Amino acid sequence: MADFETPKLDDITTIPTVKSGTMEHSSPYVAKPVIQEPLGFPGELVDDWENVAVAKLGELSNKYRALRVYLDSCVKCGACTDKCHYYLGTSDPKNMPVARQDLLRKVYRRYYTLAGKWFPKLVGATDMTKEVLDDWYSYYHQCSQCRRCSVFCPYGIDTAEISMAARDIMDAVGKGQKYCNEIIGKVFKIGNNLGLPEPALRDTLEDLEEEVEEECGVPVKFPLDQKGADVLLVTPSADFFAEPHIDGLIGYGKVFHQAGISWTVSSHASEAANFGMFIGSYENMRKVSMRIREAALDLGVKRIVFGECGHAWRVAYSFLNTLAGPFDFLDPKYPVPQHICEVTHDLIQKGVLKFDKSQNDHMVLTYHDSCNVARASRMGSKPGGQFTIPRDIIKTVCNNYVDMAADSIHDATYCCGGGGGLLTDDLMELRVRGAKPRMEAVKQVVDAHGVTNMAAICAICKSQFTKVFPYYGYGMDMIVSVHQLVSNAIIMDGAQDGGDEDRETAEDAPQSA
Amino acid sequence: MTLEVNGKTFETDEEGYLADLNDWEPGVAEAMAQAEDVELTSDHWEIINFLREYYEEYQIAPAVRVLTKAVGKKLGKDKGNSKYLYELFPYGPGKQACKYAGLPKPTGCV
Secondary structure, eight states: OOSSOOOOOOSSOOOOOOOTTTTTTOOOOBOOHHHHGGGTOOSSOOTTHHHHHHHHHHHHHHHOHHHHHHHHHOOOOOTTTTTOHHHHHHOOGGGSHHHHHHHHHHHHHHHHSHHHHHOGGGGTOOOOOHHHHHHHHHHTTSOOOOOHHHHHOTTOOOHHHHHHHHHHHHHHHTOOBHHHHHHHHHHHHTSSTTOOOHHHHHHHHHHHHHHHHHHHSSOOOOOBSOTTOSEEEEOOTHHHHSTTHHHHHHHHHHHHHHHTOOEEEOSTTOOOOOTTTTTTOHHHHHHHHHHHHHHHHHHTOSEEEEOSOHHHHHIIIIIHHHHHOOOTTSOTTSOSSEEHHHHHHHHHHTTOOOBOGGGGTTOOEEEOOOHHHHHHOOOSSSTTHHHHHHHHHHHHHOSOBOOOOGGGSGGGOOOOSOTTTOOSGGGHHHHHHHTHHHHHHHHHHHHHHOOOEEEESOHHHHHHHHHHGGGGTOOGGGEEEHHHHHHHHBOOTTOSSSOOOOOOTTTTOOOOO | OEEEETTEEEEBOTTSOBSOGGGOOHHHHHHHHHHTTOOOOHHHHHHHHHHHHHHHHHSSOOOHHHHHHHHHHHHOGGGOSHHHHHHHOTTOIIIIIHHHTTOOOOOSOO
16 A cells, blocks of 8 residues: 555664655645635746745734744754654655745845845745745645744744745646645535535434434434524534544533533534635635634523534634634633533533443553644643543543653654645655654553553544554554543443443554554 | 446545445446455445435434444344454445445544
């Protein structure tokens, strides 16, 4: 299947020797006009694209002051060079964050700094050429916008912002990425990334109700478009579709049921993900977000709760109020918006939920911090809540839990390798190589502590690990949802036998690749 | 890109998925499977036919759970799981089986 070699895992992640050009060939499919145009972008590379690109760069660096500071302030100290999982997994020097930034910075310098206008060669400034554009297309689609490098940068330069700006400029000249832009188009047309229409969603949820009742004997409902419900659940559409995502959705349903909270999914806003952020397009990000506001108003809910989705939580936590607010029509007693982990954690604190931890005794768990949750948001009322709350939940529902190495978790977490709009088959080599540092941290806890499963709260992480684990010799269902663990252990009133579902996790792992 | 089957030419996207669902005929699935060294048995055809029926009704491929449940009902409980489907379609029922059935590739975080 693969025409590349899976990297060999080291005992400790080491900094590789530079090998120039190893990932030059990596470049995702370009969006066709039919995909570009509904998003307001030119269908194909425009005439005079060089000037359009330079003008757009000027516009963005004036509009976003942070971007201008990032472009101006790098002193080439080198602190970021070994912090990117794609550099560690590919050895390609253009995957060093500073080099990735410089692909854009050298053009910025040429047109927007005095020194670059007069003495371009002295300050590493270059013209906007076809070669530069091709390099941008390749290497800005080798950045998952995970922001690990920015944690280690003494100036806090955020490569994600630069990569978003570069993608925005490329869209403006008509060179967009098929994967992201096709998906955004589906959200506008159908309501979610998958393109799951309302009848299929209804059918899927009804099926799920049947399945859950058969398993635990309790009629847990998965309501759709139910007006007057208290909670609107906005969750990634992968939760309706893929494994282990759907096991997480079952967990949310059981928590709401057991706590007596009325809730609903909306067919209009049946997607938490917001790929508008990945392509750096404020307009598209806002349009996707507005669907959530519209659904909340239409259904008359009092609260908005987000399911397990990493970048959705960044958009929700950090930007939702300015993108689609004000949310003064919601109940002010609850945070707007709220994460499903916060909901479950609060209910645990209040003693509303009871668990039989032994239901997860067939697993030894570790937890993967998803980058956008870890480095771009928070949970709960205390600093670091985004690290402690998911772990507290896992430890409440499982007896066996071990953390991975300190330099690979919390705000130093490694990206799964598929974030930021790179979760597409045409980038499989990059995804497998980029997962190497995370795989090495996993291997350490597997070898030392017998870890059998890793939990996560991001749909992209879950799908990415399902695909890349087998490349490294692990089972695809080694990755589990946090609320899948909750679902296994929660004691439901009226249940027949305390819930005996989902027992095939560690031992029946189907292997692929 | 194109696919040649019995002298007929079919248009596909970059990843080999059929451009137009309505062009599909059984020979297309055979040719795609052959290119990936998969021999289509009646077990494969059960899945492919189910996918096409489901798509016709809902305009999307079924979710993994919907598919495994339907397979379990039709072919027996021991086959109603993703392990069985992965044995038939090693690259994943969602993507490989959809391709053979002429359906578009599922998009999103899957």
